[in-house]
Amino acid sequence: MAVEQPTRPTIADKIYDKMFHNYLWKSIFRTGYPNTPRNQMLVVATNVFLHLHPTRIHRTHVKITHTYCLGGLSFFMFLGLTITGILLMFYYVPSVDRAYLDIQNIQTNVQFGQLMRNMHRWMAHAMVILVFMHMMRVFYTGAYKPPREFNWVVGVILLVLTFLLSFTGYLLPWDQLAFWAITVGTNIAGSAPVLGPKSRFWLLGGLQVGPDALIRFYTLHVIGLPLLAAIFMAVHFWRIRRDGGLARPL
Amino acid sequence: MATAVVARPVARPQARARDEEVLVWPDLVFVEFISAMVFTLTLFLLAFLINAPLLDQANADVTPNPSKAPWYLLNLQELLLHMNAAMAGVIIPTIWLVILGAFPYFDREQEGQGQWFGTEGAVKITIAAGLVGFVGCWALILWDSGKLAFFMHDWFGISGGDRLRFLADVRSLQTQLPWPDWSKEITYLPFNLKLLSSDAPGGPTQFQHLDFPGWIVEQGVPIAVMVGLPCIMIYTMWRIGWVETRRDALLALFSGFIGAYGVLTLVGTAFRGQGQELVFPWELKVSEGIPGQDAGGH
Numbered sequence: 001m002a003v004e005q006p007t008r009p010t011i012a013d014k015i016y017d018k019m020f021h022n023y024l025w026k027s028i029f030r031t032g033y034p035n036t037p038r039n040q041m042l043v044v045a046t047n048v049f050l051h052l053h054p055t056r057i058h059r060t061h062v063k064i065t066h067t068y069c070l071g072g073l074s075f076f077m078f079l080g081l082t083i084t085g086i087l088l089m090f091y092y093v094p095s096v097d098r099a100y101l102d103i104q105n106i107q108t109n110v111q112f113g114q115l116m117r118n119m120h121r122w123m124a125h126a127m128v129i130l131v132f133m134h135m136m137r138v139f140y141t142g143a144y145k146p147p148r149e150f151n152w153v154v155g156v157i158l159l160v161l162t163f164l165l166s167f168t169g170y171l172l173p174w175d176q177l178a179f180w181a182i183t184v185g186t187n188i189a190g191s192a193p194v195l196g197p198k199s200r201f202w203l204l205g206g207l208q209v210g211p212d213a214l215i216r217f218y219t220l221h222v223i224g225l226p227l228l229a230a231i232f233m234a235v236h237f238w239r240i241r242r243d244g245g246l247a248r249p250l
Numbered sequence: 251m252a253t254a255v256v257a258r259p260v261a262r263p264q265a266r267a268r269d270e271e272v273l274v275w276p277d278l279v280f281v282e283f284i285s286a287m288v289f290t291l292t293l294f295l296l297a298f299l300i301n302a303p304l305l306d307q308a309n310a311d312v313t314p315n316p317s318k319a320p321w322y323l324l325n326l327q328e329l330l331l332h333m334n335a336a337m338a339g340v341i342i343p344t345i346w347l348v349i350l351g352a353f354p355y356f357d358r359e360q361e362g363q364g365q366w367f368g369t370e371g372a373v374k375i376t377i378a379a380g381l382v383g384f385v386g387c388w389a390l391i392l393w394d395s396g397k398l399a400f401f402m403h404d405w406f407g408i409s410g411g412d413r414l415r416f417l418a419d420v421r422s423l424q425t426q427l428p429w430p431d432w433s434k435e436i437t438y439l440p441f442n443l444k445l446l447s448s449d450a451p452g453g454p455t456q457f458q459h460l461d462f463p464g465w466i467v468e469q470g471v472p473i474a475v476m477v478g479l480p481c482i483m484i485y486t487m488w489r490i491g492w493v494e495t496r497r498d499a500l501l502a503l504f505s506g507f508i509g510a511y512g513v514l515t516l517v518g519t520a521f522r523g524q525g526q527e528l529v530f531p532w533e534l535k536v537s538e539g540i541p542g543q544d545a546g547g548h
Contacts, residue, residue: 034275037273041275056271057273057274058270059270059277060270064285073285080290104304122297122302125321128322139353141368142362142369142497143363145359145361145362147262147263152351156351166320174307175303175304176306177303177304180314181319181320188327188330188340191339191340192336192340192341209308210310242263248363
């Protein structure tokens with residue numbers, strides 16, 4: 001590793017020193033600005049968000065064509081959906097009387113409301129596609145193979161949770177598209193042998209899509225399923241590290 | 251030959267190759283940042299250009315025709331048109347998810363990991379199996395919607411006449427063959443078995459009957475097709491020497507699935523019009539439905 005040679009400080013060096021070596025900066029970030037290998041490793045190791053990553057990684061894994069960032073982007077979509085979702089929650093009340101009007105209100109009266117709703121919807125579609133493509137990437141690069149067996153299983157669970165998250169959100173606008181899509185979707189679930197009618201009743205809180213279904217889907221969509229997904233994601237990310245990072249040839 | 255069953259030791263993570271490593275900051279963080287920015291900008295652009303759909307307020311009395319599930323479930327809705335509802339909607343997806351999850355427990359070799367198509371012949375198998383899934387699924391959908399017979403007759407002048415009418419679509423196997431009466435009511439359970447039914451329990455004890463021709467159409471043919479065709483494909487690939495390892499078999503199975511799944515999603519989304527008729531995408535129209543009138547979808 002290169003060792004920095006002391007040179008005469010320029011005016012830029014002095015400004016830099018004032019900005020990144022003062023008491024306040026150090027109290028927040030501990031390390032200096034990450035422009036030396038030492039600081040670059042420290043910044044990853046000491047930052048709660050960055051320490052999802054190891055400090056160093058095999059050089060083939062930073063090539064974009066190895067992963068196309070699909071897993072990371074799926075997570076990024078999840079974060080984006082959380083942010084836009086929270087903004088939408090400020091204006092949306094999950095009651096049959098208000099839901100549809102609230103969506104119209106978001107689109108017409110709320111500053112950037114239409115944009116937030118559009119973002120939320122397209123990101124949701126993108127997340128389903130990205131998660132599926134991530135699964136294909138992992139399969140075709142043989143990354144499910146031992147010792148990553150269990151993480152593949154967690155991934156399959158996360159795929160199902162992604163579908164469920166998107167499905168529960170689909171009802172919330174309470175328009176014809178939402179209502180009939182969920183009617184068709186829950187009829188599919190209701191056709192299951194033995195447990196079908198019961199699980200459909202449990203999902204809808206009744207025999208057809210109505211007020212009880214709306215509040216159930218809403219609760220699952222904004223807290224139940226995201227929480228579950230977050231737990232499985234934590235396991236998923238943790239296991240990547242524990243199982244030796246991304247797969248590479250023997 | 252007696253072989254002792256020995257539990258294989260669980261694979262351990264590979265040793266790190268430290269001299270091959272680069273720093274996460276900046277090398278990886280930079281790539282992540284750029285891809286996140288590209289996606290944010292693309293989605294912002296998309297959100298500026300295309301509004302999320304919002305139709306009329308939900309109304310249980312007005313059924314749009316066709317009524318469709320969200321697009322990622324339309325593959326299941328497409329399956330529903332061809333077979334028993336419980337099988338298409340729940341049993342098959344559940345079994346497939348279990349099979350999918352069991353992949354690494356079936357293929358335990360570490361060979362070929364960490365590289366795109368890392369084993370010999372992987373690209374060949376993937377393309378071939380993907381095509382088989384794609385073409386096979388299209389062919390089956392066209393057969394079951396009666397379009398195959400229609401095309402044969404209208405485009406090539408080939409007609410099976412009355413004798414081959416039972417092959418026009420899958421349902422014709424039930425309706426166009428001279429099934430004896432007894433085959434439509436085969437007693438198989440001497441009591442009325444209903445587990446956890448939400449219907450009122452009790453009622454008179456009944457014999458359970460099986461409508462065999464109906465069963466053939468609803469379950470027999472679909473099971474035979476979905477289990478049989480992948481098996482035949484993998485067996486053939488094994489005989490001609492393409493599939494040699496479990497990894498190869500999974501490559502064929504998964505790629506075939508991707509092909510068929512893609513077709514099912516595509517057909518369900520873009521090729522199903524009113525009454526779930528098979529139409530071209532440019533002929534697809536949605537009737538918003540008339541209050542109080544069932545539009546007669548499936």
